[in-house]
Amino acid sequence: MGCGSSLPDRDSRQLGRPSENGGQDAKNLRVKLVLLGDSGVGKSCIVLRFVRGQFDPTSKVTVGASFLSQTIALQDSTTVKFEIWDTAGQERYAALAPLYYRGAAVAVIVYDITSPESFSKAQFWVKELQKHGSPDIVMALVGNKADLLEKREVAVQDGTEYAEKNGMFFIETSAKTADNINELFEEIAKRLPRPAVS
Numbered sequence: 001m002g003c004g005s006s007l008p009d010r011d012s013r014q015l016g017r018p019s020e021n022g023g024q025d026a027k028n029l030r031v032k033l034v035l036l037g038d039s040g041v042g043k044s045c046i047v048l049r050f051v052r053g054q055f056d057p058t059s060k061v062t063v064g065a066s067f068l069s070q071t072i073a074l075q076d077s078t079t080v081k082f083e084i085w086d087t088a089g090q091e092r093y094a095a096l097a098p099l100y101y102r103g104a105a106v107a108v109i110v111y112d113i114t115s116p117e118s119f120s121k122a123q124f125w126v127k128e129l130q131k132h133g134s135p136d137i138v139m140a141l142v143g144n145k146a147d148l149l150e151k152r153e154v155a156v157q158d159g160t161e162y163a164e165k166n167g168m169f170f171i172e173t174s175a176k177t178a179d180n181i182n183e184l185f186e187e188i189a190k191r192l193p194r195p196a197v198s
Protein backbone atom coordinates (compact mmCIF):
# COMPACT_ATOMS: atom_id res chain seq x y z
CA MET A 1 0.00 0.00 0.00
CA GLY A 2 2.84 2.32 -0.69
CA CYS A 3 3.76 4.99 1.81
CA GLY A 4 0.54 4.23 3.67
CA SER A 5 2.01 0.97 4.93
CA SER A 6 3.00 2.52 8.25
CA LEU A 7 -0.43 4.00 8.95
CA PRO A 8 -2.48 2.86 11.95
CA ASP A 9 -5.51 0.62 11.21
CA ARG A 10 -7.86 3.24 12.65
CA ASP A 11 -7.49 5.43 9.56
CA SER A 12 -6.53 2.98 6.88
CA ARG A 13 -8.90 0.70 5.04
CA GLN A 14 -7.87 -1.56 2.19
CA LEU A 15 -10.31 -2.29 -0.62
CA GLY A 16 -13.04 -0.27 1.06
CA ARG A 17 -15.86 1.33 -0.90
CA PRO A 18 -15.94 5.09 -1.33
CA SER A 19 -18.56 7.05 0.54
CA GLU A 20 -20.73 9.76 -0.99
CA ASN A 21 -20.16 13.44 -0.33
CA GLY A 22 -22.37 15.13 2.22
CA GLY A 23 -22.51 16.58 5.70
CA GLN A 24 -21.11 19.95 4.78
CA ASP A 25 -22.10 23.58 5.24
CA ALA A 26 -20.70 26.82 3.86
CA LYS A 27 -17.93 27.03 6.51
CA ASN A 28 -17.12 23.35 6.87
CA LEU A 29 -16.60 21.63 3.57
CA ARG A 30 -16.22 17.90 3.16
CA VAL A 31 -14.82 16.70 -0.13
CA LYS A 32 -14.07 13.38 -1.71
CA LEU A 33 -10.64 13.43 -3.36
CA VAL A 34 -9.15 10.67 -5.49
CA LEU A 35 -5.48 10.21 -6.42
CA LEU A 36 -4.74 8.56 -9.75
CA GLY A 37 -1.49 7.84 -11.60
CA ASP A 38 1.01 5.21 -12.61
CA SER A 39 2.43 2.78 -10.07
CA GLY A 40 5.45 4.18 -8.24
CA VAL A 41 4.90 7.89 -8.95
CA GLY A 42 4.51 8.57 -5.23
CA LYS A 43 0.75 8.86 -4.63
CA SER A 44 0.86 7.09 -1.27
CA CYS A 45 3.91 9.13 -0.24
CA ILE A 46 2.14 12.40 -1.08
CA VAL A 47 -0.80 11.37 1.12
CA LEU A 48 1.43 10.21 3.96
CA ARG A 49 3.39 13.48 3.83
CA PHE A 50 0.19 15.55 3.84
CA VAL A 51 -1.61 13.61 6.58
CA ARG A 52 1.26 12.55 8.86
CA GLY A 53 4.22 14.70 7.80
CA GLN A 54 6.23 11.53 7.14
CA PHE A 55 8.13 9.96 4.23
CA ASP A 56 8.78 6.24 3.78
CA PRO A 57 11.60 5.46 1.32
CA THR A 58 10.70 1.74 1.47
CA SER A 59 7.13 2.34 0.34
CA LYS A 60 5.33 -0.69 -1.13
CA VAL A 61 2.71 -0.85 -3.87
CA THR A 62 -0.89 -0.10 -2.97
CA VAL A 63 -3.35 -2.98 -3.18
CA GLY A 64 -6.81 -1.90 -4.37
CA ALA A 65 -6.95 1.49 -2.66
CA SER A 66 -6.50 3.03 0.76
CA PHE A 67 -8.44 5.72 2.57
CA LEU A 68 -7.30 8.57 4.80
CA SER A 69 -8.76 11.88 5.83
CA GLN A 70 -7.25 15.21 6.77
CA THR A 71 -8.84 18.55 7.65
CA ILE A 72 -7.24 21.91 6.90
CA ALA A 73 -8.25 25.41 7.95
CA LEU A 74 -8.17 28.24 5.44
CA GLN A 75 -7.49 31.90 6.24
CA ASP A 76 -11.18 32.81 5.87
CA SER A 77 -11.87 30.33 8.75
CA THR A 78 -13.39 27.78 6.40
CA THR A 79 -12.37 24.20 7.14
CA VAL A 80 -12.01 21.58 4.44
CA LYS A 81 -12.09 17.90 5.30
CA PHE A 82 -10.43 15.89 2.54
CA GLU A 83 -11.62 12.29 2.30
CA ILE A 84 -8.74 10.87 0.32
CA TRP A 85 -8.89 7.73 -1.81
CA ASP A 86 -5.38 6.68 -2.79
CA THR A 87 -5.82 4.25 -5.68
CA ALA A 88 -3.43 1.49 -6.75
CA GLY A 89 -1.44 2.44 -9.86
CA GLN A 90 -0.67 -1.07 -11.07
CA GLU A 91 -2.46 -1.98 -14.31
CA ARG A 92 -4.22 -4.96 -12.72
CA TYR A 93 -6.24 -2.54 -10.55
CA ALA A 94 -7.20 -0.11 -13.34
CA ALA A 95 -10.74 -1.50 -13.60
CA LEU A 96 -11.38 -0.54 -9.96
CA ALA A 97 -10.63 3.15 -10.54
CA PRO A 98 -14.23 4.19 -11.43
CA LEU A 99 -15.34 2.98 -7.98
CA TYR A 100 -13.09 5.63 -6.47
CA TYR A 101 -13.39 8.55 -8.90
CA ARG A 102 -17.17 8.32 -9.22
CA GLY A 103 -18.70 11.16 -7.20
CA ALA A 104 -15.26 12.62 -6.42
CA ALA A 105 -15.20 16.42 -6.19
CA VAL A 106 -11.43 16.48 -6.71
CA ALA A 107 -9.02 14.34 -8.73
CA VAL A 108 -5.27 14.63 -8.20
CA ILE A 109 -3.46 13.07 -11.13
CA VAL A 110 0.17 12.34 -10.38
CA TYR A 111 3.20 11.62 -12.55
CA ASP A 112 6.91 11.31 -11.80
CA ILE A 113 9.08 14.03 -13.40
CA THR A 114 11.75 11.38 -14.14
CA SER A 115 9.30 9.20 -16.11
CA PRO A 116 7.76 10.22 -19.47
CA GLU A 117 5.69 6.99 -19.36
CA SER A 118 4.05 8.17 -16.16
CA PHE A 119 3.28 11.53 -17.82
CA SER A 120 1.50 9.65 -20.66
CA LYS A 121 -0.41 7.65 -18.07
CA ALA A 122 -1.46 10.89 -16.35
CA GLN A 123 -2.89 12.10 -19.67
CA PHE A 124 -4.83 8.84 -19.97
CA TRP A 125 -6.42 9.49 -16.56
CA VAL A 126 -7.27 13.09 -17.47
CA LYS A 127 -9.14 11.87 -20.57
CA GLU A 128 -10.89 9.14 -18.60
CA LEU A 129 -12.09 11.68 -16.02
CA GLN A 130 -13.20 14.11 -18.73
CA LYS A 131 -15.36 11.30 -20.13
CA HIS A 132 -16.59 9.63 -16.96
CA GLY A 133 -15.89 11.89 -13.95
CA SER A 134 -18.26 14.46 -12.42
CA PRO A 135 -18.70 17.37 -14.88
CA ASP A 136 -17.67 19.96 -12.25
CA ILE A 137 -14.71 17.98 -10.88
CA VAL A 138 -11.65 20.02 -9.79
CA MET A 139 -8.57 18.44 -11.34
CA ALA A 140 -4.94 18.94 -10.33
CA LEU A 141 -1.93 17.71 -12.29
CA VAL A 142 1.05 16.93 -10.07
CA GLY A 143 4.64 16.31 -11.17
CA ASN A 144 6.11 14.51 -8.16
CA LYS A 145 9.74 13.64 -7.21
CA ALA A 146 10.79 17.22 -7.96
CA ASP A 147 13.83 16.60 -5.73
CA LEU A 148 15.27 14.33 -8.47
CA LEU A 149 16.17 17.30 -10.67
CA GLU A 150 19.24 15.67 -12.21
CA LYS A 151 17.04 12.80 -13.47
CA ARG A 152 14.25 15.02 -14.83
CA GLU A 153 12.75 13.81 -18.14
CA VAL A 154 9.48 15.76 -18.17
CA ALA A 155 9.96 19.53 -18.55
CA VAL A 156 8.03 21.89 -16.28
CA GLN A 157 6.65 23.50 -19.43
CA ASP A 158 5.14 20.20 -20.64
CA GLY A 159 3.22 19.85 -17.39
CA THR A 160 2.18 23.51 -17.38
CA GLU A 161 0.97 23.49 -20.99
CA TYR A 162 -0.95 20.23 -20.69
CA ALA A 163 -2.65 21.42 -17.51
CA GLU A 164 -3.57 24.79 -19.05
CA LYS A 165 -5.09 23.15 -22.13
CA ASN A 166 -7.20 20.93 -19.92
CA GLY A 167 -8.32 23.52 -17.39
CA MET A 168 -6.33 21.97 -14.58
CA PHE A 169 -4.21 23.35 -11.79
CA PHE A 170 -0.52 22.28 -12.07
CA ILE A 171 2.18 21.94 -9.42
CA GLU A 172 5.44 20.06 -8.95
CA THR A 173 5.94 18.44 -5.55
CA SER A 174 8.33 16.31 -3.58
CA ALA A 175 6.88 13.94 -1.01
CA LYS A 176 10.48 13.30 0.05
CA THR A 177 11.37 16.90 0.95
CA ALA A 178 7.73 18.01 1.54
CA ASP A 179 8.14 20.70 -1.12
CA ASN A 180 4.73 22.04 -2.25
CA ILE A 181 2.72 19.24 -0.59
CA ASN A 182 0.67 21.49 1.72
CA GLU A 183 0.46 24.09 -1.07
CA LEU A 184 -1.12 21.46 -3.36
CA PHE A 185 -3.97 20.77 -0.94
CA GLU A 186 -4.41 24.44 0.02
CA GLU A 187 -4.70 25.44 -3.62
CA ILE A 188 -7.27 22.71 -4.24
CA ALA A 189 -9.24 23.90 -1.21
CA LYS A 190 -9.32 27.45 -2.59
CA ARG A 191 -10.64 26.24 -5.93
CA LEU A 192 -13.55 24.24 -4.54
CA PRO A 193 -17.00 25.50 -5.40
CA ARG A 194 -18.58 26.79 -2.20
CA PRO A 195 -22.08 25.52 -1.32
CA ALA A 196 -24.77 28.19 -1.63
CA VAL A 197 -25.69 29.85 1.70
CA SER A 198 -29.45 29.73 2.28
Ligand SMILES: Nc1nc2c(ncn2[C@@H]2O[C@H](COP(=O)(O)OP(=O)(O)OP(=O)(O)O)[C@@H](O)[C@H]2O)c(=O)[nH]1
Binds near residue numbers: 002057062090147
Ligand atom coordinates in the same frame (compact mmCIF):
# COMPACT_ATOMS: atom_id res chain seq x y z
N1 LIG B 1 13.00 10.86 -4.55
C1 LIG B 1 11.68 10.72 -4.33
N2 LIG B 1 11.15 9.50 -4.19
C2 LIG B 1 9.81 9.41 -3.96
C3 LIG B 1 8.97 10.56 -3.85
N3 LIG B 1 7.71 10.14 -3.63
C4 LIG B 1 7.74 8.81 -3.60
N4 LIG B 1 9.00 8.35 -3.79
C5 LIG B 1 9.44 6.95 -3.84
O1 LIG B 1 8.79 6.35 -4.95
C6 LIG B 1 8.43 5.00 -4.64
C7 LIG B 1 6.94 4.77 -4.88
O2 LIG B 1 6.17 5.58 -4.00
P1 LIG B 1 4.63 5.23 -3.66
O3 LIG B 1 4.07 6.38 -2.92
O4 LIG B 1 4.53 3.90 -3.02
O5 LIG B 1 4.01 5.16 -5.14
P2 LIG B 1 2.48 4.95 -5.57
O6 LIG B 1 2.20 5.94 -6.65
O7 LIG B 1 1.59 5.01 -4.37
O8 LIG B 1 2.51 3.49 -6.19
P3 LIG B 1 1.29 2.41 -6.27
O9 LIG B 1 0.90 2.13 -4.86
O10 LIG B 1 1.85 1.19 -6.95
O11 LIG B 1 0.21 3.05 -7.08
C8 LIG B 1 8.87 4.75 -3.19
O12 LIG B 1 10.12 4.11 -3.21
C9 LIG B 1 9.01 6.14 -2.62
O13 LIG B 1 9.95 6.20 -1.58
C10 LIG B 1 9.59 11.85 -3.99
O14 LIG B 1 8.95 12.92 -3.92
N5 LIG B 1 10.95 11.86 -4.23
